[in-house]
Amino acid sequence: MRAPARTWGGRTPEERRAERRRKLIAAALDIWLENGWAAVTMRGVCTRAALNDRYFYEHFAERDELLGAVWDEVCFEVFGELSAVVAEHLDRAPLDILRLAVTRAVDLQSHGHARILFDNHAGSTVLEERRKATLTESTNLLIATARPYLRPGVDETAFRMSVLMGIGGFNELLSAWRLGTIEIAAEQIVDHASQVAALLGTQYLEPAALDGDQH
Incomplete structure (x- = not known):
């Protein structure tokens, strides 16, 4: 029998990972709307999303991949x-x-x-x-x-x-x-x-x- 997924704060690791991806995309979209696509940077997006830099690379290999998303x-x-x-x-x-x-x-x-x-x-x-x-x-x-x-x-x-x-x-x-x-x-x-x-x-x-x- 497959063991149930562990949860933190009532959410599974997969749910938390998906939430972090949503936050990164939302932060990039906000910056883009405010200042254009060229203003979207890894550091700026992470700061806006209140996430550690390592979470950026959990989802995107580089900025271009985030822009595409x-x-x-x-x-x-x-x-x-x-x-x-x-x-x-x-x-x-x-x-x-x-x-x-x-x-x-x-x-x-x-x-x-x-x-x-x-x-x-x-x-x-x-x-x-x-x-x-x-x-x-x-x-x-x-x-x-x-x-x-x-x-x-x-x-x-x-x-x-x-x-x-x-x-x-x-x-x-x-x-x-x-x-x-x-x-x-x-x-x-x-x-x-x-x-x-x-x-x-x-x-x-x-x-x-x-x-x-x-x-």
């Missing part, structure tokens, strides 16, 4: 939020769903952790790789969501290029908005992104899919 957690959170929007409104027209998703993305940019995905990541190989992978995953997700509504015989390569440009341009617009390069209201971003999506929709989507408020 923070990115992955935020991506999981953001994709979860946007996927929930889509799932809750599947009875609506595709462009209506997209507008709702864009609205949520803009809201997350100004009030949530999502803005770290739009930071300047120049100088960090791991974050640049994560950014490229996220762009690819976002493109694949949007294509898969739109596929049931595509016109017959759509040029798949042209459609992918258009989606890639749309998502990349939207990301750049959010970054410019956050940095103050362009001074507009959140509603203007939603309206403009929706208008651009509608223009693309007329090229690739079935006419019936372009009608709003379908139930």
Whole structure:
């Protein structure tokens, strides 16, 4: 018979280890949001998390591995939020769903952790790789969501290029908005992104899919 795991303070070693990992990621995320990814250091994260340095290496071989873990957690959170929007409104027209998703993305940019995905990541190989992978995953997700509504015989390569440009341009617009390069209201971003999506929709989507408020 397997002996029960020993506990300290009512928690097993595995639970305490998981808690320390959560604290390190949370501390790194706080520092990143306050001062950018370059300010995230092993010593600073451990100080913020009130943990000994050795606990950092219990979970991460180096800072880049921690930065990647923070990115992955935020991506999981953001994709979860946007996927929930889509799932809750599947009875609506595709462009209506997209507008709702864009609205949520803009809201997350100004009030949530999502803005770290739009930071300047120049100088960090791991974050640049994560950014490229996220762009690819976002493109694949949007294509898969739109596929049931595509016109017959759509040029798949042209459609992918258009989606890639749309998502990349939207990301750049959010970054410019956050940095103050362009001074507009959140509603203007939603309206403009929706208008651009509608223009693309007329090229690739079935006419019936372009009608709003379908139930």
